[in-house]
Amino acid sequence: MSSPCDLQYAPAGDVGVALMAIDSRLKAVYDGQAGTDPEQRQLMDQFAASLGPEEANDVLDGACTLIYMFMQWLRMAHEQHDRDVIEYVVPGFVASMRMMxxxxxxxxxxxxxxxxxxxxxxxxxxxxxxxxxEWTEGEMNSLEATALLLAEHINRLTGDRDFATRMVTEALSTTNQD
Known part of the structure; x- marks a missing residue:
């Protein structure tokens, strides 16, 4: 049975901008500067403020597309070991969010x-x-953190700090070539 939430009905959004934001955050985390660079935070805030409502929704949809892509990669990786992605990813994800x-x-x-x-x-x-x-203002940090935590989880599993970003970039490149 088809669901109104099936991927075929979903807008991809602005995956490039969402990925840029997540990649920037990942680099700050890996460099030990997460949340400590006021200049970077100010630039991101100015960029977000410059977006119109439609552009902002595109970035939100892009972040959701990233979350989908990350979870699909994690699902395939866990299935190779006969594990359920929900069982192995969600509890740690929730615990991480509770620590923030x-x-x-x-x-x-x-x-x-x-x-x-x-x-x-x-x-x-x-x-x-x-x-x-509709999305609420209070969910914006949480949405960004969700994509960030999933990307970092993938990077940790692969032992490659750039794997999640590279995976999405390669997928976008392949899509653009088609």
């Missing part, structure tokens, strides 16, 4: 966990979220 109370509001954690489960089961995270209303 300054960035992630506790009430956003169930929504982000649902977003990850939706992506892990092949549904569009963007469409899954839209059935519950």
């Amino acid at each position: 109370p300054k960035s992630i509001r506790p009430e956003a954690i169930p929504t982000m966990a649902g977003l990850v489960v939706a992506a892990g089961t092949g549904l569009s995270p963007s469409l899954w979220r839209k059935q519950y209303g």
Whole structure:
């Protein structure tokens, strides 16, 4: 049975801008500067403020596309070892989010966990979220953290700090060539 949250109905959004933001955050985390560079934070805030409503929605959809891509990669990697991606990824993901109370509001954690489960089961995270209303301001940090945590998890599993970013970049390159 088809679902209104099937990927075929989902907008991809601006994956490039979302990936750029996540890659920048990953590099800051790996360099030990996460959250400590006020100039970078100011530039990101200015960029976000310069977006119109449609562009901002495109970046949100792009972040959801990243989450979907990351969860699909994790699903395939876990299936190779006869493991369920939900069982092996979601508990650690939720625990990580709970350790970030300054960035992630506790009430956003169930929504982000649902977003990850939706992506892990092949549904569009963007469409899954839209059935519950519009994104809220309080969910923006949580959405960014969700993509960041999944990318970092992939990088840790592969032993390659750039793997998640490179995987998406290569997928985008292949899509653009077609």
